[in-house]
Amino acid sequence: MQRVARIAVVSLGLLLTLVGAPARADGLGTIPYGDNCWGTGTDADRDGLNDDCEYQVAYGFMPRFWFDSGESGYARRPYYAVKSTSFSTRTLQIFYMDTFFEDTGVTTGHDGDPEFQILEIHYSAGRWYLDWAYLSAHRKSSCDSSAWYSYSQLEYDTTDTRNSYRGWPTLYVAEDKHATYNNLSTCDSGCFAQDYCSRHASQMLDTTDKLVSRNVGSTTVQLINSVLLNGKTERLLDDVEFKGWDDQWYRPNSQGYRRHLNDFGF
């Protein structure tokens, strides 16, 4: 009888420990690569990183966006690039090209909206951790509010059991203009207070294709450059305008991603 009671108590304790699970390890433990990301497998873009590892980390850390209620330009077809920063620190960077089809801002509208995010992550003892995020916000414009944020200054949606602190971040997207920020307060002051964010609708960066077959490689070893969509072609890696697979006569086009990729060494 004593043994039965003991079994019951231990069972309950173990169950509560697992079900309650108050402490969750930081970072992501779901990516099937560690430091074998470096120097193994196929490496189409010749950057020293395993191609499938590039995909797995890009997919694993793909950010979640909060959009405002007034958002009228959700459409996008995201791509990414990955590069090694250092093997010594097991660090790499992921460049997410949001490729919003248009900026529908009241005073800023243009075809093609090349906002982007760079996530810097590292591997240690079985898990990958987010260290830094560079969030573009009208980069190279007169109200450039782009910034680097360390992991402690970012938000994480941990209601998803796969995610943790230092996993994929939750970002705030400025209404119609798609600048991204680490929190509502920073967005509120972005672009001389012109940016507007709220928690209205939440979406992962790529809602449909999970970034499959979206690795552009790099500017020097291009895996994807020309993309034909709706009868129109965009050249993502060339120093040309980005028109968001659209080209309306009544509004200007944006400058493309190339200058940003160059600046950050992709």
Place this chain on the structure above:
Amino acid sequence: MRNTSVPPGNSRPPLFLGLAVVMVLLALTLTPWLRQDSVESPAPARVSESRPPTAVARPSTPPTPSVPAPAPRVPVPSAPSVDALSAALHEERVSLTSSVIVEGIDMDRSRVCAGEAMSLSARLGGEPEPGAVYRWVWPVSDGGAELHPGPTLQWKAPAAAGRYRVRFQVCKDLGGRRVGVLAEREVVLDVRSCGEGERQQHEPLRLAVTQRGQGTFAFQALFEGPARVTAYAWDFGDGTTSTTTEPSVEHTYALQELGAQETRSFTVRLQARLDRGGPLEATTFVLARGQPPAEVPPPVELRISRWRPDSERGGWRSEVVVRAPEKADITWERLERVLVHWDGETDFATHPWRDVLQVEEHLEHGGFRGYVKVSAAEASPDIKQILDTLYGHDAVGKEVVVSWSPFKREPPAK
């Protein structure tokens, strides 16, 4: 295309019942072992110690940027060889000569409670090495090692009290799995068993940090205690200090001198002066990072404050400073104001710029200091946001445009 498999979805079967069965089976296995262990094993060893001083109730001198004195009754584990650490990291270590030196390791507290976090920041000296990277490495219990990049580390103490070694290294990639070590320094961290009242959440003074853009941080002092704080003295770690009566302050670090993607750690020290008793102190580390410079500077430098009620005229006002570059000689002409409704509809209006902007001081080359006005009628409840665009031209006739928002409403609660 080189993208291969798609990770599994997020399906999580309802496992509660199955989990319970597994737990019972596991308990059947473990119970005899637990019973035997509880009879034959001594009680778990606990480090006997007096209550450590809290990290904040310290004298008013700056925090000691050094390794804490060893606690005599807690043995320091023997240091794993650097080769053992390298083996645990599955890499080949190559020691290199270098002029860079690790001058010291700063810490936000001299000891830490088991299971809690402490911050470390490395101070470097000597000549910087091109291509060098920084990392922290430390052994973990299963014979492996953990690694963290960067000049600072938020180290989470293990659940067991003791003394733990953490090593800071300046490294260089040598190709393949070869890692060159240019400089390094080890610290021994003192992890104590703490009672509930000794944990960080109970410290009388804590410091919260929120980033508000590139190099801009909001600091918030969190004080709990019977005394009254008469002043907050802030040292931002970049040679700038400030004293406030409010518990919050914002500071922007000048990052122009940082290279693109170069990181820097700033040690921020806060002293809360009390109306009775000695001052309290708290320390934190702020990480900032450079970004590639803009090739084309903006046509003017604009600063605008957040709007506040205009007690004289009603409505709202925001302080505006526009600084124009040398030889610009800007002539301002008009201001276009857009009222954005909640349903997305917009109303446009063009005003003479001086009707909307009250200039209090003319600055050089067409710059000015003043405030922008929003009437109560303009900021009616059906307006979500107001956008202003100020137009002018410079000495050679080139159009100069600058824009801001002088008002917006909070999003409705969901």
